[in-house]
Amino acid sequence: MSPHYFAKNSGMNCLSQMLNALEVQAGRDLTVGILKNSYYENVALIESEYVMAGDEPDGVDKYIADLKSKGKKLNVFVAEVHHNISATAHTYNKELIIGQVRRLMSEDCIETPFTLILDTTLDMTDSEDLKTILSTFSDEIESGTLAIVLLRSAQKYDFMGLDNYNGGVMSVYCEDDTFSRALECLSKPESQLHRQSLQGLLHFNKCSSTTLGDYRKLSVSNTMDTHRALDAGVLYKPDTENLIQISTTSDYELPFIDIKFSAELNKQQAFNVCNFITRAISTQKLFMQRPSFGFMYATGSTIPREDGLLYRINMGLDEHKRTFSIAETINLVGKLVNDVRDYVKVTCAEIGSEYSTFLTGDVLHEFLNSTDSQIFLEKSLMSTDYPDKIDKLLSDIIYPIIIALPD
Incomplete structure (x- = not known):
């Protein structure tokens, strides 16, 4: 699979632009789920109908019950394998994303097409978890029933701690015809990372990708x-x-x-x-x-x-x-x-x-x-x-x- 790559002004900007693009693609408001204790959970406080998934590492039972009680299905699920710092968590567990998504599918709780957005800011650059997720859902991606979006904040690692630069990196794995309108929105010139930060981001990732991985480790x-x-x-x-x-x-x-x-x-x-x-x-x-x-x-x-x-x-x-x-x-x-x-x-x-x-x-x-x-x-x-x-x-x-x- 060859993803579409995008560089935006921040990880949060990647998420907001992706949601906007998917909304344009759908032609209506989206039903969005956000993983409990994720970095983006505070966004959900604005929306009273959001219920967090992931009370257990692979448990979305309460989430499924809430969706069914409201007669809703998810368009988008925002999650992360490794949690960033949380305002409420007293313990941190690696999330079992494959099990969560498979359960949502088996309970008929997702729309077609469906998008899984993963914040990979704290993942290793050669993450086996992400490789497994992509390979597990490769058939769904190729058929157009599922898109997987990997996004991360570049300020944590990609600039080697030089946080006077902004940046967010996003890769979109999808069937192009199914998500053509969303890809068109993401490709608009005015929505891309500005030149100074883009130059630094490309330089570090092209010339020092191994070092960036060692930095994380x-x-x-x-x-x-x-x-x-x-x-x-x-x-x-x-x-x-x-x-x-x-x-x-x-x-x-x-x-x-x-x-x-x-x-x-x-x-x-x-x-x-x-x-x-x-x-x-x-x-x-x-x-x-x-x-x-x-x-x-x-x-x-x-x-x-x-x-x-x-x-x-x-x-x-x-x-x-x-x-x-x-x-x-x-x-x-x-x-x-x-x-x-x-x-x-x-x-x-x-x-x-x-x-x-x-x-x-x-x-x-x-x-x-x-x-x-x-x-x-x-x-x-x-x-x-x-x-x-x-x-x-x-x-x-x-x-x-x-x-x-x-x-």
């Missing part, structure tokens, strides 16, 4: 090494009481650490903890100063969500020694905030004050924004005598904060 390898070095005290599980709750993963091709927080902390209090993690890592000169869309360097950035925020760490291409140092720092910050929370509970019981979950956040807010926290960070957090240091911190600094807070 090293970024993922560093991230997985960091994940494996994290303690249980900072990882999410359904019954966890940890204040720091890092999403777990069974997908070993993710290039980021997704840090979420307990409901005990409001958005501002969670931000204070994010800032403290950044300071703890930056004190050791392990972070670059500027967060980046690219994954070249180790960076941290906060991402707002509806009920709080999350903190994304990209490990980049740094040597393994640095990645383990970052994991160790996160473990220690997680232990610190949990120790403070436990001390607040015990102290409230001792002084006859009613403990409230909000109190932990208030105490951390006061401490993390004080000069005492910076002193503790620089002199004590990474020292081998942490147990002695934390006892002194709790009695000399945290206790007065608790007493001073209003009832």
Whole structure:
């Protein structure tokens, strides 16, 4: 199969232009499904009739039931094999796209022709998963009943972390006559990537495609090494009481650490903890100063969500020694905030004050924004005598904060 290639201004622009082209092709509004926890799930919040698929790695049962109850069939399914960071996910799994699409077909939940759009931003350039998907559905593609669109943001990897350039790459596998109007829309000159970014994109992919693949692999390898070095005290599980709750993963091709927080902390209090993690890592000169869309360097950035925020760490291409140092720092910050929370509970019981979950956040807010926290960070957090240091911190600094807070 020979695909049609397009270069657009971004991955999101690839998606919007593809949907517009398919709408022109159909001559009416589309019924679009978006995979649960996908990078594009927030787009679906605008549309009340969208229901997410993929509650389980290969499960679309709820999705199918919703479509049948409304008498609808899908024109388009937007999905990804490897998830980008999600505002809601506490665990990441590789999606079994073939099983999901086959199930939709067997339940007569798709229109003909049907389009599967896959965001491949986090896939390897020689992805076996994508090769298998294309070969599995080759008959449907050749017959015109199915088109498969692979799109990705070029800012993550294709420009080697130089995110001052824009770009999105899209390849469309389809039967040309069936999708002729859509291909015509995508080919309009005014919709193509502008010259400066196009030149850089073509240069990197033509001259350095092997290096771009190695870039992806090293970024993922560093991230997985960091994940494996994290303690249980900072990882999410359904019954966890940890204040720091890092999403777990069974997908070993993710290039980021997704840090979420307990409901005990409001958005501002969670931000204070994010800032403290950044300071703890930056004190050791392990972070670059500027967060980046690219994954070249180790960076941290906060991402707002509806009920709080999350903190994304990209490990980049740094040597393994640095990645383990970052994991160790996160473990220690997680232990610190949990120790403070436990001390607040015990102290409230001792002084006859009613403990409230909000109190932990208030105490951390006061401490993390004080000069005492910076002193503790620089002199004590990474020292081998942490147990002695934390006892002194709790009695000399945290206790007065608790007493001073209003009832």
